[in-house]
Amino acid sequence: MAAWDELKVVLVRLREEQPGVLLGYPTLELDPGRVPPVPPFGIGLAPWAAAIAGELHRQFADDVELTVGALPYPPGAQPRTRPATTPLPDLLDSREITVELDGPAVVRSGHTLRHSLLVRNLSGRDLQIATNGQVTAAVVDPQTGEVVGGFAGWQTAPLVIFRVAAGATEPIPLLIGTASYTPQLGYVVPAGEWGIQATLTLGPHPRDSRCRRTPILPLTITA
Structure with missing residues (x-):
């Protein structure tokens, strides 16, 4: 007590x-x-x-x-839970969907950036993307694609569908966190030029929709 x-x-x-x-x-x-x-x-x-x-x-x-x-x-303590390991989804087919950041992504080390991902639909049919109101980026080594960090914390889980008409481009909220997932880096992804990737759920509901990864997009982390 x-x-x-x-x-x-x-x-x-x-x-x-x-x-x-x-x-x-x-x-x-x-x-x-x-x-x-x-x-x-x-x-x-x-x-x-x-x-x-x-x-x-x-x-x-x-x-x-x-x-x-x-x-x-403290540093070196054993994780209390093991992270789930699942196969990475395939990359987006650039003949159907392309993405880019809505301007440069720059964030302080250890902090969070709320940005936008511009999704262009080239498929010839309307596109639905299932989210919780945003998509969450992983921070990756731009040379190897290894995931080194991302967002840490709770997120609410409403089902929010973003629709992109054939031939249109629409912004989707993008959450970028810089917590380190790799003990060798410390608790934050350090300052430098990094990459981000996000997984898009292409369909009306996460349970029965295919998932595809974006290509690696640039991220600048400052001290």
Whole structure:
């Protein structure tokens, strides 16, 4: 109980003073009579918040299980869950669909950019793209195509269909995160010239629609 009381004060302060730093944490507003959480307390922090994770680790030690972006803290800790591995979908057929960014994509390391993907329909028939209101990019090594990072955090999951008429070009919201998925890079994808790819679900519903990857598009990450 004492550990939770102390941690709750810290989390409330972080939430008020640094909006966006907390990606996940136990419910702070408990109903009367509800049993408080018990340690270890799972705390998710933004990719840029490794210093804050260090402070929490020093203060609460094993009473907290910390995740910074997509990786566990402290560095070298074993991931608590294994990432799902699925075969990559095929690339878009450029004879039917082409994509480009709606202007240069530039974002600070460890932060998130909301951008737009311009989808051009060359197929001769109307196109439907199933999303949750946006498509989420993966950050890749532009030379090898290896996925090195992307968005970390929760997303809502409504079904939002974007329609692109034959011969038309339409913008689709694009979410670009720069959390590192690779411990060797640290908790953020560092500054430099990188690539992004997004998977498009081509049909009215994710369960029964084919998925295709965009080509690698340019991303500039700044310090």
